[in-house]
Amino acid sequence: MILQPDIMESLFTQAEYEAPIEACGYLAGTDGQITRHFPLTNIDGKEDHFSFDPQEQFATLKAARQEGLSIIGMYHSHPASPARPSPEDVRLAYDPTIVYIIISLMNDTRTVRGFYIRKGEVVEEPLTIGENTNDQ
Numbered sequence: 001m002i003l004q005p006d007i008m009e010s011l012f013t014q015a016e017y018e019a020p021i022e023a024c025g026y027l028a029g030t031d032g033q034i035t036r037h038f039p040l041t042n043i044d045g046k047e048d049h050f051s052f053d054p055q056e057q058f059a060t061l062k063a064a065r066q067e068g069l070s071i072i073g074m075y076h077s078h079p080a081s082p083a084r085p086s087p088e089d090v091r092l093a094y095d096p097t098i099v100y101i102i103i104s105l106m107n108d109t110r111t112v113r114g115f116y117i118r119k120g121e122v123v124e125e126p127l128t129i130g131e132n133t134n135d136q
């Protein structure tokens with residue numbers, strides 16, 4: 001999965017802004033390339049849990065569709081824990097086709113990793129930080 005540097009920067013900026021609560025949102029793109037991110041409100045306002053605001057979630061899915069984008073991932077932050085899915089993240093992962101991106105700020109160190117979660121099984125998806133190769 002290719003993640004553009006400006007999007008990665010935006011995800012960390014959002015995570016740092018929202019900390020100590022978890023930040024969250026959707027990722028859109030095509031062909032294994034994340035080209036857009038859609039920040040969403042964590043209506044739980046918790047430090048170790050997030051839930052999307054249902055109205056925002058609906059509006060975002062609609063906006064993505066209107067732009068011809070597919071939702072290919074979800075992201076959330078772990079302000080004080082490692083960049084891997086928690087047992088709850090695994091339990092709540094409902095879509096085996098999207099990549100789950102986790103942004104960790106633990107120990108003031110920025111870490112981002114991606115995973116597919118299928119029937120409780122976690123498989124890391126390597127993230128390549130790169131520019132949009134279609135432009136070259």
Ligand SMILES: [Zn+2]
Nearest residue numbers: 076085086089
């Ligand atoms: Zn989590």
